[in-house]
Amino acid sequence: MSRHVPVNAADHRDLRVNPAPRADLGDQVMSCLTVPIEFRRVQNEFPILFQRNPETGRLHALAMMGFEEGENLFLDGDRWTARYRxxxxxxxxxxxxxxxxxxxxxxVHIDLDHPRVGDPEGVRLFDDSGLASPLLERASDMLHQLDVGLAAAGDFYDALDRYELLEPFALDVTLDDGSESRLVGYQLINEEKLQELEAGAVAELHRDGHLMPMFMALASLSNMTDLLARKNRRERDG
Structure with missing residues (x-):
């Protein structure tokens, strides 16, 4: 369940939010949405894969953090082990x-039913004067970035479809202990097709700001090796 309301000092001056990365606060996820404008930051840590909404056919991009539902290999207790979130x-x-x-x-809205909300160890959203706390200001800035990124993402995905640059992706992984994991139902950018685009198409993609995120998504795939290493360590260390 969720209960979203606009944030305001009158109603939420003493409301506290715990921003710590923790499984019980909602961070135990194998992937999360990402947008092209943050691919440069995401690709340093996470593989970026694409997926289609089965009902609408619309694309979205995902930062991968595990190999199965409820697994986040970048979460170690209450410690976030990546350089970017x-x-x-x-x-x-x-x-x-x-x-x-x-x-x-x-x-800015807040989900009052979210497990981060109301934690007595959390951070207040407003100070005694009713001014927004640094936490709320950061959240507002990140929301703006994400909102801008989502608005621009449609054109990027249209370009991927227009030039048929995506291909299906599945990965079968055998772990050090002999167990297996599998990623299915995803897509990635076909590097060969991207390289074979005519000069006019490349110029168009560059002009529209789409070429760099495509290269960032391709570069991110090298993080699969690290993701597998994290999985093996998790299985070994328990």
């Missing part, structure tokens, strides 16, 4: 809220 994961329990009037500005 994707926006879609870092913003919880906040989200962008909009009214039915398109002329009204977007608002």
């Amino acid at each position: 994707p926006l879609a994961l870092a913003i919880a329990p906040f989200r962008i809220g909009r009214s039915s009037n398109p002329d009204e500005p977007a608002q």
Whole structure:
């Protein structure tokens, strides 16, 4: 369940949010949404794969953190072991809220039923004067980045489809202990097709800002080796 309301000092001055990375606070996930404008930061740590919504056929990108549901190999107790935390994961329990009037500005909403909310060890959203805390200001900034990224992502995915640059991806992994893991139902950018694009298509992709995120997504695939090593360590160490 979720209960989203606009954040305001009058109602939420004393409300606390725990931003710590922890399994019981919602970080125990094998993947999370990412957007092209953050691919440069994501690709340093996580493989980036693509997936289609089975109902709409629309694409989205995912930062991969594990090989099975409920597995986050970058979470070690309450310690985040990557140098970056994707926006879609870092913003919880906040989200962008909009009214039915398109002329009204977007608002920061909070899910009052989220496990991060109301923790007495958490951080207040406002100070005694009613000013936003650094935590709330950071959340607002990240929400803006994600909102801009989501708005721009559609054109990027349209370009991938227009030039038929995606191919199905599945990965069968045999771990050191002999057990197996498998990733299925994903897509990745076909590097050969990208390299074979005509000069005009490459110029168009570069002009529209799509070429760099494509290269970042390709570069991110080298992180599969690290992800597998993390999986083996987790299985070995228990």
